[in-house]
Amino acid sequence: MxxxxxxxxxxxxxxxxxxxxxxxxxxxxxxxxxxFDHAPTLPCGVTAIGWGDDHEIPVTTMAGWKDVADDYRLVLIDGGHHAFLEAPADLLVEFERDLTSASSTTP
Structure with a gap:
């Protein structure tokens, strides 16, 4: 058995x-x-946030976002791949910047 x-x-x-x-x-x-022949243009801005010490997703791989948004920013913040988990002040500043500007353009 x-x-x-x-x-x-x-x-x-x-x-x-x-x-x-x-x-x-x-x-x-x-x-x-x-x-993937052509990316559509997004109806909003894009802020791509990269980390200076990120070896898994190098900042050089993030430039493609400029092809899909007329309003594109690339921000580089000190830290590694998982630095966002600590909610560093520089990251929160970027969130506040984009959320504040988005709310000011909403009717």
Whole structure:
């Protein structure tokens, strides 16, 4: 009986792996076929906030936002990738700046 359960567990694990591999293959194929020809222009401004010591998302990868917004700002704040979790004052200043200017233009 124990041997039979072990075999069933292996077969279940094998099916789970096959399902996972099938999903991964489908995801990769969808990614290969995806084409993005033209980004729409956003009806609002964009403030892209980067971190000076962020090695996961370098600030150089954030410049594309200028292609989708007429009002675009790139702000670089001291700190690493997870610095926003500490809510540094420089980040809060940027939030306040954008939220205050947005509320002043709302009827």
């Amino acid at each position: 124990l041997f039979q359960l072990a075999i069933q567990d292996r077969m279940s694990a094998s099916r789970a792996w096959m399902l996972g591999l099938g999903l991964l293959a489908a995801d990769l194929e969808a990614n290969r076929q995806y084409r």
